[in-house]
Amino acid sequence: MGQTIKVGLMGLGIVGTAFVQALSQYQSDEHLFSEKIIEVKKILVRHPERHPDIRSRLTTNARDILDDPEISVVVELMGGMEPARSLILEALKGGKAVMTANKEVVAQAGREIWEASRKARAAFYFEGAVGAGIPVIQGMRRGLTGNRVQSIAGVLNGTTNYILTRMTQEGLGFSEALREAQHQGYAEADPTDDIAGYDARRKIAILATVGFNTWVSPEDIQVDGIAGITQDDIAYGLSQGWVLKLIATARRQHDTMNIAVRPTFLPHNHPVAHVSGAYNAIWIEAEPVGNVMYYGMGAGGKPTASAILSDVLQSVRDLNGPYQEFWSIGRHPKLDASGNIRGMSYWRLEVVDRPGTLAQVADQLAKHGLSLRSVYQKPLLGGHALLFLVHHKCAEHLWRTAWTSIAQLPVVEHVGSPVAIWESEQEHSDH
């Protein structure tokens, strides 16, 4: 047989273990490119005593990997910012190819890593950082090479999608669905990062960076989470033929792009509306291909191991070829955070049910230049009512201001989270 490629693995949790197994399975099968043998030479762990069967390959010292000239590929699966970021940078500076599934590092420190990769001409791959095994980074970089990506929209967080699916299919309330997700292992004890949309925000930042050849910092992206979503919202949507999902979108227009993470109503016959449970999907509009969707499990040891394995095999294949720059940060487009993007949104207001209430709400809307598309009132016990309203397309900063001022009206007890309306539902609604 031919060349042996030596890999240094950092982290042996669920994904690391699944990667080692998948690599071994791959090499025991009869496969392509088998002239190269890939060997995991050293594994950085915190608790070597937990893995007595492979003790000889374990180390607690990262230098054993970074300083080993035989190791040409480093797989970082520790998670979190530090020490992962520093180790990745150092490995690249040492000329080693690096693979990671660490979305924090890619989203927050991606620019610096990209520069280090470029400078050292050492490959950096991160397929597993978005959508686990769904080959969407490769998909944009290779499969859709030559296309101009116009928009990316995705169900990128399995936890919130599981919760919203259960609320939609079983009529559960938010808290009940969240508890169930925690019980099933789909949500953390502190679920804030998922529920508030921060996880989806990091992923859409990465996808926009790759799709638009630019650099997007997650902190600059507007995010609305799903903590304020109730069964009333879900049920109202279903009555309109809409399904509620947490959608991360990135859209390019000329030299600017708009990126947001928002609860969104999709038409029930849209393919993304049928992405259920812990699955993820990425919907891409590009020229000339049109609409393309990638779908698969968005988390988990084995799906993420698939992404890492594919990245490792790619990099091994490319080792003898010229340095290939998969991730280019160009000069455009720039993020438009001014709220100029036009769209429709839905609001749920809990109001005091007495004459003049609707007039006050309508008056505020008119003052801010918003035009109503639909309004529906549902009586509640105790002299209260729910108002479900959808306004026609207008600039986001306008409707956000109107929403805030309506929340302050004395007749309004509570305003639910705004829910965006999926673009294709808006086409005939420009006022």
Next chain:
Amino acid sequence: MGQTIKVGLMGLGIVGTAFVQALSQYQSDEHLFSEKIIEVKKILVRHPERHPDIRSRLTTNARDILDDPEISVVVELMGGMEPARSLILEALKGGKAVMTANKEVVAQAGREIWEASRKARAAFYFEGAVGAGIPVIQGMRRGLTGNRVQSIAGVLNGTTNYILTRMTQEGLGFSEALREAQHQGYAEADPTDDIAGYDARRKIAILATVGFNTWVSPEDIQVDGIAGITQDDIAYGLSQGWVLKLIATARRQHDTMNIAVRPTFLPHNHPVAHVSGAYNAIWIEAEPVGNVMYYGMGAGGKPTASAILSDVLQSVRDLNGPYQEFWSIGRHPKLDASGNIRGMSYWRLEVVDRPGTLAQVADQLAKHGLSLRSVYQKPLLGGHALLFLVHHKCAEHLWRTAWTSIAQLPVVEHVGSPVAIWESEQEHSDH
């Protein structure tokens, strides 16, 4: 700027024209890898007088491309077997990289082309031959590298999917939906190749070849078309929560694989059930990634041009690197054409409505060892009735024999096409 890559294009129909435009658009944008300029130097056409604006680049003689040492990449977009097949072989023998979207040539002559490509170490790409712009070949070869593909199931023919979608959503009959498809340009004047499933069969042969590293000849694949499907079948399925699609499947078990093209009932909440109109989708089960789906337009000039453009850019990128063999024909698995695959199917029988009819049908089923899962009788005018029956899982050769013998019973006037039941619906039905 750097190197100029010269391309010879064979065929300037809808896809060829869209490719030239997409390439020009790509190169006028600010893009990656722009250090290489790609120039379409010569275009083989039959009627140069139809393209007066680019007359100087046109030729009617293939030798002008094959014998031009400056041309390193040949794009074949003529369609049909000959002369396309011979020209591809000759271009490869001359060391030129070849791209095609020609599913006939890839499916029928793929093995011979693969051998020529390997011998000459000249790249052969065919992303556009299946699912137009959906990057599924790249997806399996690159994005899912390292995975073991277990099954591939797809909606691979836009014409039949358009017809079935209209029958499902609008309640149209088959002939009416077909006429509409012809009127919309989705179906040919002679629609046999699509309706009978031959087009889908070529595509699943290509996907199985790529996914399983083997060689599959389309002629060996069992195919049932949709010409016998009626509104009664569609409506019965909907009453069970099932959606009817023409599904091409390839499944590997140990050293054998089963491949078929069949009308199939899918559970309405399955993502593939929502692939509507002229869209295509490919559902892949692989280890370790799990389930992955690729979705997009399955035909058309621009989507196919996207695939060609991506193949050309890949090949240009790889020109300086080592020869990469993307398509390997290994030793396994072999096609199992013995009909041993177990499954459920649905049949519609038009019978004479008199005492003893059901007993005769049930008797025949029992004789062949088939067990009924469900039966529903619907009265018709004129002393006739429809019987809708679904049998439990059994080997395909058994239920095909039973189906034939029931069709010959004197009380049975007509038997509709059998419809397969999607695998996941069958899990608890093994008798």
